Amino acid sequence: MSANVSQPFYQLIPDTVIDAVESMGYLSDGRILALNSYENRVYQVGLDEAEPLIAKFYRPGRWSDAQIMEEHAFCFELAEQELPVVAPLQLDNGDSLFHFRDYRFALYPRRGGRAPELGDADHLYQLGQTLGRIHLVGAARPFVARPALDIQNYGRDSIELIARDFIPASLREAYTSLADDLLQGIEACYAVAGEVRNIRVHGDCHGGNILWRDDTPNFVDFDDARMAPAVQDLWMLLTGDDRQQQQLQLAEVIEGYNEFADFDPRELHLVEALRTLRMLNYSAWLARRWEDPAFPRSFTWFNTERYWGEHILQLREQLSALRQPPLKLL
Missing domain, CATH: 1.10.510.10 (Transferase(Phosphotransferase) domain 1)
Structure with missing residues (x-):
């Protein structure tokens, strides 16, 4: 098994994450924080004079482009109905799934919050x-x-x-x-x-x-x-x-x-x-x-x-x- 299959994120170093985000026209301030995710890789990326973004890199081979875009489309439908979901960011042409080198990724606005109180x-x-x-x-x-x-x-x-x-x-x-x-x-x-x-x-x-x-x-x-x-x-x-x-x-x-x-x-x-x-x-x-x-x-x-x-x-x-x-x- 090749390294790219057994270690699908082995080239996803901080510089690669920042380069991917900047390829979409954003200017990073160099700050990057890995968030708790195992199936995919998710990072908070600081921006110069702007709120940080969340960059989600999809695990290679898990979902097809069509399957990822269906997920995004569902989120957009929910957001259009003013439902409180965190949907990915879109370009003016509607694109929300981006490619950089061997990776597919999406960008999200950062949202804070706490877990619900399920006993309430x-x-x-x-x-x-x-x-x-x-x-x-x-x-x-x-x-x-x-x-x-x-x-x-x-x-x-x-x-x-x-x-x-x-x-x-x-x-x-x-x-x-x-x-x-x-x-x-x-x-x-x-x-x-x-x-x-x-x-x-x-x-x-x-x-x-x-x-x-x-x-x-x-x-x-x-x-x-x-x-x-x-x-x-x-x-x-x-x-x-x-x-x-x-x-x-x-x-x-x-x-x-x-x-x-x-x-x-x-x-x-x-x-x-x-x-x-x-x-x-x-x-x-x-x-x-x-x-x-x-x-x-x-x-x-x-x-x-x-x-x-x-x-x-x-x-x-x-x-x-x-x-x-x-x-x-x-």
């Missing part, structure tokens, strides 16, 4: 309102180039990779047997839910991708936007292991959501199925990126026998959750 009823209600408006736009048309979140790509493909190349031999039988049970449980949840509608969603709607600013939730990083059920953007707002607490949180989110879009209660059957798929996909994501030197440095605990043993225990607990009755609308 008012925050949950307002998050529900905003997501209802986002999904109203997301339901207007489908993605064409970007994939859907489904059992195959998040579940079966993830399990196949881990079982083939990563799980220790001593744990392989336990993992594959459990994985079969998980897939059956996921499929059962989808069967009970029935034909729910897939729409364009944020896809990775956790607190780290929401900035609370000026009493408003600002949604950032639509990199994982896909076609999926609306509940994919809602279930990660429910925190804690206490079912009663999650039930109360859900009631606030859905009350706000239903002011702008109609939530299909059948999708509640998918909450634990989607959580399981996320868990499976997360381990597979780390595995797929393990040859990128940034990953072994940052995730030192991954791919150890202890990690896989604990992962199997977590998946067993999740299998039990899959078999519980779903949350209900109050």
Whole structure:
């Protein structure tokens, strides 16, 4: 495997980042700050006599140009509806995806803020309102180039990779047997839910991708936007292991959501199925990126026998959750 494949960002040194930004007509003051991102590389770049910009360099080989531009177009649609999303900057000709040497990148305005308080009823209600408006736009048309979140790509493909190349031999039988049970449980949840509608969603709607600013939730990083059920953007707002607490949180989110879009209660059957798929996909994501030197440095605990043993225990607990009755609308 060539260095450019195994180390896709090996030439992305600070000078390259600054040169890329300046190729778009900006004058950097030389200040650069790497932000917390692993899939892509994201930097705050200081400008001469202007507010800093955020430069996002896309991981080579992950998304096609068409898929990235669909993400951008979705953000522009949301911004046109005056929704609080941080959309990329556009040139006068509408371009928002730029190329410099072997890299593709986009530029964003810098936005500050804090994480939402997911234990605060008012925050949950307002998050529900905003997501209802986002999904109203997301339901207007489908993605064409970007994939859907489904059992195959998040579940079966993830399990196949881990079982083939990563799980220790001593744990392989336990993992594959459990994985079969998980897939059956996921499929059962989808069967009970029935034909729910897939729409364009944020896809990775956790607190780290929401900035609370000026009493408003600002949604950032639509990199994982896909076609999926609306509940994919809602279930990660429910925190804690206490079912009663999650039930109360859900009631606030859905009350706000239903002011702008109609939530299909059948999708509640998918909450634990989607959580399981996320868990499976997360381990597979780390595995797929393990040859990128940034990953072994940052995730030192991954791919150890202890990690896989604990992962199997977590998946067993999740299998039990899959078999519980779903949350209900109050």
